[in-house]
Amino acid sequence: MKTPAGSASAAVLRPRRGARTPWLDHHALFSRFRIGTRLAAMMVLAGLVAVLLAASGIRGLADANESLHMVYEGRMKPVRTLGQISHLMLANQHQLQIALGQTATGAGPSAITLDPQLALKASEAIERNVHTIDRLWDEYASGPLSAQERTLAARFATRRNQYLEQAVSPVLDALRTLNYQDTRRLATGARTLYERASPDIQALVDLQFEMAHAAYAAGVQRYNKTRWMAVNALLASMAVLTVLGVMLIRSIVQPLQAVKQVFQHISDGKLDSAIEVRGHDEISQLLIALREMQAKLGANEKAIHHLAYYDPLTNLPNRRLLKECIQAALAASNRDDHHRALLLLDLDNFKTINDTLGHELGDAFLMDTAQRLRHAVQAPHFVARIGGDEFVVLVDRLPADEAAALEQVNLLADQLLAAVAGPCLLAGQWHHGSASIGICLFRHHNATIKDLLKRADAAMYQAKNAGRNNHCLFDPAMQAQLETRTALEAALRTAVARGQMELHFQVQVNGAMQATGAEVLLRWNHPTHGPVPPAQFIPIAEASGLIHSIGAWVLQRACAQLKAWDGQAHTRHLELAVNVSAQQFRHPDFVAQVCDALDRAGANPGLLVLELTESLVLHDIADTVQKMLALRRHGVRFALDDFGTGYSSLSHLKQLPLHHLKVDGCFVRDIVTDPSDAVIVQTIIGMARNLGLCVIAEGVEAEAQRQVLLDLQCPVYQGYLFSRPLPLAQFEQWLGMHCAATSAACPPPVSPTPIPQATP
Numbered sequence: 001m002k003t004p005a006g007s008a009s010a011a012v013l014r015p016r017r018g019a020r021t022p023w024l025d026h027h028a029l030f031s032r033f034r035i036g037t038r039l040a041a042m043m044v045l046a047g048l049v050a051v052l053l054a055a056s057g058i059r060g061l062a063d064a065n066e067s068l069h070m071v072y073e074g075r076m077k078p079v080r081t082l083g084q085i086s087h088l089m090l091a092n093q094h095q096l097q098i099a100l101g102q103t104a105t106g107a108g109p110s111a112i113t114l115d116p117q118l119a120l121k122a123s124e125a126i127e128r129n130v131h132t133i134d135r136l137w138d139e140y141a142s143g144p145l146s147a148q149e150r151t152l153a154a155r156f157a158t159r160r161n162q163y164l165e166q167a168v169s170p171v172l173d174a175l176r177t178l179n180y181q182d183t184r185r186l187a188t189g190a191r192t193l194y195e196r197a198s199p200d201i202q203a204l205v206d207l208q209f210e211m212a213h214a215a216y217a218a219g220v221q222r223y224n225k226t227r228w229m230a231v232n233a234l235l236a237s238m239a240v241l242t243v244l245g246v247m248l249i250r251s252i253v254q255p256l257q258a259v260k261q262v263f264q265h266i267s268d269g270k271l272d273s274a275i276e277v278r279g280h281d282e283i284s285q286l287l288i289a290l291r292e293m294q295a296k297l298g299a300n301e302k303a304i305h306h307l308a309y310y311d312p313l314t315n316l317p318n319r320r321l322l323k324e325c326i327q328a329a330l331a332a333s334n335r336d337d338h339h340r341a342l343l344l345l346d347l348d349n350f351k352t353i354n355d356t357l358g359h360e361l362g363d364a365f366l367m368d369t370a371q372r373l374r375h376a377v378q379a380p381h382f383v384a385r386i387g388g389d390e391f392v393v394l395v396d397r398l399p400a401d402e403a404a405a406l407e408q409v410n411l412l413a414d415q416l417l418a419a420v421a422g423p424c425l426l427a428g429q430w431h432h433g434s435a436s437i438g439i440c441l442f443r444h445h446n447a448t449i450k451d452l453l454k455r456a457d458a459a460m461y462q463a464k465n466a467g468r469n470n471h472c473l474f475d476p477a478m479q480a481q482l483e484t485r486t487a488l489e490a491a492l493r494t495a496v497a498r499g500q501m502e503l504h505f506q507v508q509v510n511g512a513m514q515a516t517g518a519e520v521l522l523r524w525n526h527p528t529h530g531p532v533p534p535a536q537f538i539p540i541a542e543a544s545g546l547i548h549s550i551g552a553w554v555l556q557r558a559c560a561q562l563k564a565w566d567g568q569a570h571t572r573h574l575e576l577a578v579n580v581s582a583q584q585f586r587h588p589d590f591v592a593q594v595c596d597a598l599d600r601a602g603a604n605p606g607l608l609v610l611e612l613t614e615s616l617v618l619h620d621i622a623d624t625v626q627k628m629l630a631l632r633r634h635g636v637r638f639a640l641d642d643f644g645t646g647y648s649s650l651s652h653l654k655q656l657p658l659h660h661l662k663v664d665g666c667f668v669r670d671i672v673t674d675p676s677d678a679v680i681v682q683t684i685i686g687m688a689r690n691l692g693l694c695v696i697a698e699g700v701e702a703e704a705q706r707q708v709l710l711d712l713q714c715p716v717y718q719g720y721l722f723s724r725p726l727p728l729a730q731f732e733q734w735l736g737m738h739c740a741a742t743s744a745a746c747p748p749p750v751s752p753t754p755i756p757q758a759t760p
């Protein structure tokens with residue numbers, strides 16, 4: 001039997017309280033959402049992070065661009081402008097030097113004049129430069145200036161105005177008048193004013209460089225800050241995304257591993273794992289489906305186990321489970337000194353309940369009996385139904401002392417018999433059952449399961465033979481009987497082929513002592529055991545299934561005999577009655593078997609009488625009638641054997657296509673002395689007459705019995721008074737001696753006569 005799955009498996013799938021694994025908590029959080037939703041959320045989050053990082057990068061680039069712009073536009077352009085102004089002022093000095101370089105000589109020192117062309121050119125260039133300086137300065141001064149710049153610019157503007165007004169304007173006049181001396185003097189003054197203004201403009205330029213450097217440093221700082229923020233944001237978002245990603249992956253992978261584990265448990269046959277579902281996602285739904293599947297598989301396995309190990313009718317353990325328990329008891333008996341016992345309980349005459357009340361009530365009786373046995377047998381003992389009306393009780397842990405063990409087991413057997421004997425209401429009537437119990441004690445693993453069951457079976461048969469409703473202990477002598485039975489079964493298999501089987505014939509005569517037929521009786525002459533009684537070998541043949549081949553052989557021989565007698569005048573009228581066992585009759589091929597035997601022999605079917613017992617006929621009345629009618633259509637006749645001992649009802653009799661009723665010998669035995677037997681026989685004869693049946697009285701052993709039967713107008717007799725069953729040759733001899741040349745078929749029924757007074 002399967003043991004329940006270990007708690008380890010449950011622990012894997014359902015962590016202990018307070019020791020919950022982290023993934024399950026993540027799972028609890030995550031599994032509230034579907035996996036698709038989780039993945040989409042993760043992607044959106046990653047997208048957002050990417051957008052934020054890109055935005056901060058773009059912003060950093062914009063800041064850097066702004067810094068560059070500031071350096072160029074704000075500082076480099078003024079530097080160039082101021083440089084141009086300085087350059088133009090220097091260029092003016094240069095023009096003056098050129099103009100002073102070529103002179104014309106007049107009378108006296110004051111007669112020296114400037115070259116008109118060069119003077120003109122210089123004055124025009126200086127004028128242009130002055131205009132350009134004005135424009136550039138206006139351009140510079142109109143731009144955004146810092147306070148320091150404004151201070152420096154104001155100083156430079158003063159110097160420039162001095163330069164223009166005190167130097168440039170007079171010098172232009174001197175140039176136009178070509179006055180060398182004035183031009184030379186004013187040029188020197190202009191240089192002085194230029195040199196005074198030049199440091200101011202240089203200070204302005206230096207300031208621009210300082211401010212450009214400061215703007216550059218601010219740009220670098222902003223760049224570093226942006227880079228720091230970007231890198232940190234990237235690292236932080238990567239860390240967050242990694243943690244979330246790992247949690248997301250674990251929230252999917254680990255539950256999937258749990259699913260895999262559930263599958264593993266299921267494939268290992270552990271179907272009671274606790275599967276905890278804590279979310280609503282796809283895996284949770286899968287786990288729910290798995291839990292349902294596991295529950296269904298568990299239920300199916302239980303059902304299969306129950307079907308395999310329990311009897312569906314009584315719900316008691318069946319033979320298979322019993323064998324496993326006996327095996328365990330045998331193993332345990334190896335380790336201790338306890339006695340143990342098997343009690344095989346077979347209900348007495350249970351077939352009769354089936355036959356008379358029907359199978360349904362038979363089933364009800366079995367269920368009721370099972371219930372009683374269940375109550376009578378307490379743990380550690382064990383009761384099982386092993387088939388039909390057979391139950392086995394395994395008694396565990398009896399005392400080591402044999403006498404004490406026997407005492408206990410006998411007590412239990414008495415209790416079981418009392419339990420079976422309790423009243424049971426069947427079809428409105430109280431029924432008291434009884435049983436026969438075979439007991440077999442064992443210890444120290446001294447037998448196999450088969451041995452033990454065989455021993456209990458042998459003891460049970462002993463109890464049956466001892467009159468039923470009792471129990472019997474197996475003893476080794478029974479073992480010998482068992483072995484004999486086994487040996488007989490082996491010998492029986494080859495008995496027909498070896499010519500050990502023989503038919504004997506017991507004559508049946510009419511009132512005029514004329515032979516009307518014979519009953520065929522099978523005899524087995526065993527080479528070493530001698531003649532084996534039918535009561536001994538027929539049950540073996542039935543139990544082993546050999547009855548089919550033996551029965552077929554008997555039919556073939558009987559038909560061959562009918563054919564043989566057909567050729568002689570004094571035997572051609574004789575009927576041959578063949579006993580048919582229940583197993584043989586129930587075989588689906590029985591009708592074909594009989595027809596085949598008749599056809600092969602070419603015998604007259606009207607002379608073949610098949611003898612059926614009441615219990616056989618009533619077992620399955622519909623099947624019986626169907627088979628009898630099929631054979632009847634071929635001309636075969638039927639006799640109801642042992643009539644009066646069973647439970648045939650008139651309604652059953654009416655349905656059966658019978659030809660003979662055989663009155664059981666037990667009514668004939670005391671017919672002379674017991675008026676009730678005479679009344680019974682007379683009633684049977686009267687009834688048979690009314691039903692158109694021929695009566696044959698069995699067991700007629702005395703002339704007085706024959707006389708009474710004759711008075712009762714019994715038409716046919718059989719018994720030792722006329723002849724014992726004889727081998728063929730002696731039977732034919734008997735026929736020759738007693739009724740040669742006489743012909744007598746079973747006479748028609750006659751009207752009943754009053755019952756004669758029995759003589760004491």
Ligand SMILES: Nc1nc2c(ncn2[C@@H]2O[C@H](COP(=O)(O)OP(=O)(O)OP(=O)(O)O)[C@@H](O)[C@H]2O)c(=O)[nH]1
Binds near residue numbers: 346347350351352363
């Ligand atoms: N109702 C019913 N009958 C069953 C079931 N299984 C077997 N049987 C019948 O039980 C009967 C067993 O009969 P036996 O034990 O051979 O004979 P018996 O009449 O009990 O006679 P003894 O055992 O010799 O006292 C047979 O007729 C079977 O057909 C079952 O499940 N339900």
